[in-house]
Amino acid sequence: MNKMLDDDQIFNISPGRHVDLDHHCQNGGYSALAKALAQGPETSLKEISDAGLRGRGGAAFPTAEKIKMLRANTEKLRYIICNADEGEPGTFKDRFIMTHIPFQLLEGITIAAFMAGASEGYIYVRHEYPEAQKILRESIEEAERRGFLGENILGSGFSLSLKLFSGAGSYLCGEETALISSIEGKKGRPRLKPPYPTQAGLWQKPTLINNVETLANIPKIIEKSASWYRSFGTPDSPGTKLISLSGDVQNRGLFEVPFGMTFAEIISEYGGGAKTGKAIKAVNIGGASGVLIPPEMLFTPLEYLACSKTGITIGSGAIFVLDDTRSILSNVQNRLRFFLHESCGKCTPCREGLRQANLILDRLLAGEAVRQDVSTLERYTRAIQEASFCGLGQAAGNSLRSSLAYYRDEYLASCRDNKPSFIEEETA
Amino acid sequence: MTAIKEVVNRFGKEEALLLQVILAVQDADPQNHLSEEAVNEISREMNISRSRVYSTASFYSEISLKPRGMHIIRICTNAPCENANKASILAAIKQELGIKIGQTTTDGLFSLESVNCLGACYMSPAIKIDDAVYGDLTPEAAVAIIRNLRKEYQNEQNA
Numbered sequence: 001m002n003k004m005l006d007d008d009q010i011f012n013i014s015p016g017r018h019v020d021l022d023h024h025c026q027n028g029g030y031s032a033l034a035k036a037l038a039q040g041p042e043t044s045l046k047e048i049s050d051a052g053l054r055g056r057g058g059a060a061f062p063t064a065e066k067i068k069m070l071r072a073n074t075e076k077l078r079y080i081i082c083n084a085d086e087g088e089p090g091t092f093k094d095r096f097i098m099t100h101i102p103f104q105l106l107e108g109i110t111i112a113a114f115m116a117g118a119s120e121g122y123i124y125v126r127h128e129y130p131e132a133q134k135i136l137r138e139s140i141e142e143a144e145r146r147g148f149l150g151e152n153i154l155g156s157g158f159s160l161s162l163k164l165f166s167g168a169g170s171y172l173c174g175e176e177t178a179l180i181s182s183i184e185g186k187k188g189r190p191r192l193k194p195p196y197p198t199q200a201g202l203w204q205k206p207t208l209i210n211n212v213e214t215l216a217n218i219p220k221i222i223e224k225s226a227s228w229y230r231s232f233g234t235p236d237s238p239g240t241k242l243i244s245l246s247g248d249v250q251n252r253g254l255f256e257v258p259f260g261m262t263f264a265e266i267i268s269e270y271g272g273g274a275k276t277g278k279a280i281k282a283v284n285i286g287g288a289s290g291v292l293i294p295p296e297m298l299f300t301p302l303e304y305l306a307c308s309k310t311g312i313t314i315g316s317g318a319i320f321v322l323d324d325t326r327s328i329l330s331n332v333q334n335r336l337r338f339f340l341h342e343s344c345g346k347c348t349p350c351r352e353g354l355r356q357a358n359l360i361l362d363r364l365l366a367g368e369a370v371r372q373d374v375s376t377l378e379r380y381t382r383a384i385q386e387a388s389f390c391g392l393g394q395a396a397g398n399s400l401r402s403s404l405a406y407y408r409d410e411y412l413a414s415c416r417d418n419k420p421s422f423i424e425e426e427t428a
Numbered sequence: 429m430t431a432i433k434e435v436v437n438r439f440g441k442e443e444a445l446l447l448q449v450i451l452a453v454q455d456a457d458p459q460n461h462l463s464e465e466a467v468n469e470i471s472r473e474m475n476i477s478r479s480r481v482y483s484t485a486s487f488y489s490e491i492s493l494k495p496r497g498m499h500i501i502r503i504c505t506n507a508p509c510e511n512a513n514k515a516s517i518l519a520a521i522k523q524e525l526g527i528k529i530g531q532t533t534t535d536g537l538f539s540l541e542s543v544n545c546l547g548a549c550y551m552s553p554a555i556k557i558d559d560a561v562y563g564d565l566t567p568e569a570a571v572a573i574i575r576n577l578r579k580e581y582q583n584e585q586n587a
Contacts, residue, residue, distance in 0.1 A: 089506035089545040127451070127490045128546055130559040168447055169490030171544060185446035185476075187487040246508045246549035253550045288506065288545075320508055320549070334507045338544055344487075 010220045010232070010240050011256050013100045018135070021142050024103035030148055032219035033107050033114075037156040041071070041115045048115070048218065050226035052238040057083055057174070057211030058286070058315040059391075060304055063218075066208060069198035070116040073206040080113040080121035080160075081202065081209045083179060084136075087126055087171040088287035089338060090318035093242035094212035096254050098125070098132035101216065102139040103148075106162070108215035110149060111222060113160045116208045121160060124179055126167040137164050171342040175390055176201075176209045178344070189344045190390035213242055213317075233259030237303045241314070245271050247321035248278060257302065264298035267321060278323040282407070286315025288335045289395035291402035292328070313398060328407040329414060332399050333361040339396035350393030353384035357400060364414045371418060374411045378404055431456055432466060436473040446476060450485050459495035460539070489544075497532045497539035499577055501525075502556040505542045508549035517553050520567030524574050537581060538574070 012019075012027075024030065036044040049064035070078055082105070086094040097105055113121055123140075125133050140162055143149040151159045165183055172178045173188035180202050182188035201207025217239065221229045230238045237259035243266060246252045250272030257266055263283065267273060274280045280295050290313045300310045307314050322331060340354045360377045363369040381404065385397035404411060412418050435452045439445045449470060454462050462485050471478040485491045503509075503518055518529075525533050525540060532539040548554035551563025555570060562573060 086547055087545060090508055090549050091545075092547040092549055095547045126547075127488075128543065128556070166448060166451055167490075168451055168488035169543075170488050182447060183444055185443040185484060186480075187483055189487075244549060246552065247511060252552075284507070318549075322511070326511060331507055331511070334505075334510050338506060341544060 009256055010217060010229075011097070011101065011104075011242060013096050013242075013254060013256070015100075015253070017100060019101045019103065021103055021139070021146065024101070024107075028223055029103055029219070030107055032222035033110055033148065034154055036111045036114055036222050037154055037158060041117070044111065044222055045071075045115045047222055047226050051221045051229040052226075053214065053217055053221060053229075054237075054304065055211055056213035056217070056241070056317070058088070058289070058313075060314065063210065063214055066198060066210070067112065067116045069196070070118070070206050070208050073199065075206050076117075077120070077205050078116060078118040079202045079205055079207040080109060080116060080118040081176075081179065081183070081207060082109050082121070082123040082212060082215055083174060083176065083209055084123055084125040084129075084132070084212045085167050085171075085174040085179060086129070086212070086316075087174055088289065088316045088318060089335070090246055090284065090287045090320045091244045091316040093244050093254055093317060095129055095132055096242075097212050097216050098129070099135050102135050103143065104219055105212060105216045106136075106139055106143050106149065108218040109162065110153065110160055111218050112208060112210060112215055114158055118208060119159055119161065121162045122165045122183060122202075123162065124165045124167060124173070124183065126173075127169050133164060133166060140164065171338075172344050172390075172392055175392060178390070179209065180207065187344070189346050190392075192389075234301070234303050236305045241302060241317050243270070243302075244316070244318045245321075246318070247284075248275050248280070248323035248326070249273065249321050250275060259303055260301050262299050262301050263319065264295075266302065266319065267298065271319075271321065274321070274323050278325065280321055281324045281326055282322045282328060282331075282403075284320040284322070284331075284399070285318070286313040286398075287318040287320075288338050289313070289392075289398055290315045290318065291398050292332070292406065293402060294406045311402070313395075328403050328410045329361060329365055332403045333358065333365065335399045336361060336396070339392065343392060343396075347387075347389035347393065349384050349387035350389065350396065353380050353388075353393070354396060356380055357384065364411065367414060367416055369415050371412060371415045374404070374408070374415065377411075432469040433473055436470065441474045443474075443476060446470075446474065446481065446484055447488075449474065450481070450491060454491060458498070459536070460497070460500060461492040461495045463495075495532070498537050498581070499558055500539045500541060501574070502541045502543040502546070503529070504544075504546045504548065504552070504554050504556075506545040506549075509546075509552040509554055512552035514553045516567050517555065517565050517570050520571050521555075521574065524571045537578060 053063040054060040170188045173182045177191040178188040197207040233239045240256050243255045243257045255270040343350045345351045381397045381400040471481045554563040
């Protein structure tokens with residue numbers, strides 16, 4: 001399925017193929033765990049640090065730095081949590097890792113736990129993925145039977161008890177502190193940070209939380225070295241990224257893409273470009289919490305630094321293409337309603353700001369809005385982004401903000417007073 | 429109600445297991461929901477206040493406090509599915525079942541719900557019925573799946 005990389009890539013996910021434990025071991029699987037256990041946590045951690053691995057859940061925090069924070073903690077009981085609450089609209093990469101290469105993920109979790117000194121862990125999988133839960137449950141049991149998990153792993157003296165925890169339908173639980181609250185049996189609402197989970201996480205104990213894709217990178221780095229890993233991607237963003245490509249393209253699907261390719265290249269080479277006879281109007285990058293960009297910006301490379309300079313959030317790696325038949329406003333409203341539904345209601349800017357923004361979009365789409373409404377919407381968007389308690393509200397405004405910046409004409413064209421005479425009257 | 433006691437004993441009484449217990453109790457319920465009696469029983473068995481059980485249960489969208497059908501049809505409402513003509517699929521399902529989102533058919537066989545992203549955008553429009561995801565749907569295909577489930581149920585009743 002991957003045209004741009006050879007077989008020697010990091011994920012090797014082929015549709016319809018489940019890599020079982022025997023196949024995983026035949027492909028070099030679990031040799032990384034053996035190596036990590038033999039060489040010790042410091043050497044392994046240096047490899048991850050040298051590889052420059054960053055979190056693939058959206059925030060892109062350097063993985064080795066996070067693990068170091070746990071190692072610096074004097075508390076002996078530490079937890080590891082694999083965040084598999086993949087709920088970002090447009091994203092389906094973690095689902096494929098869990099259902100197609102579950103042992104690469106389990107091996108990554110085990111190595112990460114070893115480096116962090118964690119002895120207990122959870123994989124928090126969203127309830128909407130029952131087949132992924134089933135495969136992981138069975139895989140955990142099998143790994144335990146074969147000595148890759150549980151007590152005294154591979155005779156090293158290191159033990160990890162890993163359990164699967166099912167979410168129950170809440171996008172917000174992907175936020176790490178909300179996820180912790182959920183495991184503790186409470187509502188999945190976020191806590192104030194600091195303290196960060198690395199200091200006081202699950203049951204107030206130091207906790208390492210990483211995304212599925214991040215953890216699944218780890219065995220390959222340990223097995224094949226940081227320099228091999230750095231042969232993919234760019235100096236700023238080493239390795240590859242799993243891209244969930246959907247929308248108005250010829251080929252939708254999951255693609256493993258080396259960092260450094262431009263979004264335009266990804267869309268044309270993997271996605272086959274826009275549908276016949278259509279042109280790309282806008283591209284949503286990073287899922288619903290990401291930005292909406294015009295085609296001119298697609299020449300930005302998939303790279304953390306280059307993207308942050310142009311205001312693009314790589315996020316979960318979702319790319320959703322809209323062609324020229326689509327309405328920007330209704331797409332923005334779709335996302336806005338998603339966040340309105342998923343907002344936990346804890347803080348006012350998110351709870352009320354999104355509600356008011358949705359009302360303005362209702363008016364815009366009904367042709368009842370005035371130009372003043374567009375300015376109000378901009379003001380509300382700033383408030384939502386700047387004053388929300390957690391990442392949900394902060395990111396909820398990305399789509400609004402970027403669409404107001406790049407497609408302002410479309411907003412204004414929907415206003416009933418969008419005639420020069422009205423403006424003159426208003427300002428007079 | 430002994431079924432709930434059995435679930436609690438199987439999982440354990442730690443607070444951390446509350447959500448998992450609630451999900452298991454709901455799964456075992458013929459009407460796919462968490463009844464008031466079930467909330468009370470979980471509260472007693474786990475020694476967690478009823479308000480805490482209710483507070484946790486009511487937060488999550490996959491937990492229902494009102495009775496639902498035997499099969500739960502969830503239609504994905506997010507942008508990739510929306511743009512892939514979700515509306516026509518939803519209209520066909522509504523017409524076939526004679527219910528709106530949030531309702532259950534009078535025979536108790538189907539409930540219709542919306543869901544925020546099924547993670548199946550590569551095969552949008554997608555719906556999920558119970559544990560199975562169906563993608564690249566047409567209105568006709570969606571109706572056919574529902575009719576098959578109804579036929580299966582009728583065959584079971586007649587057997």
